[in-house]
Amino acid sequence: MGRLYNAGGIRRFLAFVLILSLSFTVTACGGNKSSGSSNNRSNSSNRKESQAQVKADGNVLVAYFTAAENSGVDAVASASYSEVNGEAVGRVRALADMIQAKTGGELFSIQTSVVYPADGGELIDYAQKEQDDNARPELTSHIENLDNYNTIFIGFPTWWYDMPQVLYSFFDEYDFSGKTIIPFNTHNGSRFSGTIDTIKDLEPDADVITDGLTISEHDIPEAEGDVNSWLEGLGY
Numbered sequence: 001m002g003r004l005y006n007a008g009g010i011r012r013f014l015a016f017v018l019i020l021s022l023s024f025t026v027t028a029c030g031g032n033k034s035s036g037s038s039n040n041r042s043n044s045s046n047r048k049e050s051q052a053q054v055k056a057d058g059n060v061l062v063a064y065f066t067a068a069e070n071s072g073v074d075a076v077a078s079a080s081y082s083e084v085n086g087e088a089v090g091r092v093r094a095l096a097d098m099i100q101a102k103t104g105g106e107l108f109s110i111q112t113s114v115v116y117p118a119d120g121g122e123l124i125d126y127a128q129k130e131q132d133d134n135a136r137p138e139l140t141s142h143i144e145n146l147d148n149y150n151t152i153f154i155g156f157p158t159w160w161y162d163m164p165q166v167l168y169s170f171f172d173e174y175d176f177s178g179k180t181i182i183p184f185n186t187h188n189g190s191r192f193s194g195t196i197d198t199i200k201d202l203e204p205d206a207d208v209i210t211d212g213l214t215i216s217e218h219d220i221p222e223a224e225g226d227v228n229s230w231l232e233g234l235g236y
């Protein structure tokens with residue numbers, strides 16, 4: 001994390017540490033590791049509402065972005081991989097696989113022409129610059145037949161308290177009006193941060209489920225039970 005000590009980065013880093021420690025405090029008090037839900041701002045009443053409405057008829061797409069499938073290396077020792085059932089996979093991909101297995105949806109990897117640094121420290125710096133530039137990385141994978149899908153799970157890591165910029169490219173490319181969007185996420189303390197509200201702003205005519213799933217990067221290998229309970233709560 002030494003690379004975070006660049007000009008302008010210190011204040012955000014301190015905020016990151018603060019959020020991290022708050023998260024651990026909440027975890028310790030609540031006894032709820034990282035499981036299930038959700039956006040920090042969701043509450044029990046909107047959770048009930050969204051649970052009652054979520055499962056829609058029609059095909060399911062499970063779209064996700066993970067650094068591991070966009071760094072151009074197979075290095076399983078990369079900081080972006082998690083070991084699940086003896087296999088090294090990107091962390092968000094691991095959650096996507098679990099959601100796919102339970103819902104029978106189709107997987108879609110959000111890919112970009114940008115080759116992200118495999119080195120964790122370099123990636124932190126790179127992503128910060130992308131965010132500062134409000135970049136829109138070029139997408140190289142595209143959803144075919146979007147009309148076939150009513151429900152789209154969308155997974156991403158938290159990067160600098162936000163979605164990776166490539167998710168902005170993704171939401172620029174598609175109009176999800178009339179569809180149900182179900183966010184899921186991995187993080188290292190910030191959970192969803194404000195990303196669910198951002199998705200609602202970007203897709204105002206979609207039904208964005210606020211009861212998304214957010215799992216700490218450390219808990220991915222053991223997340224399947226939490227993923228399944230969450231999906232069952234949504235009607236799957």
Ligand SMILES: Cc1cc2nc3c(=O)[nH]c(=O)nc-3n(C[C@H](O)[C@H](O)[C@H](O)COP(=O)(O)O)c2cc1C
Binds near residue numbers: 016160
């Ligand atoms: C560039 C970058 C920025 C990150 N920023 C945050 C952050 O602001 N808050 C947080 O909780 N975790 C942050 N993390 C941790 C990631 O959200 C976490 O490692 C996630 O599991 C990565 O998923 P992936 O390996 O599938 O891409 C960051 C990681 C990277 C690489």
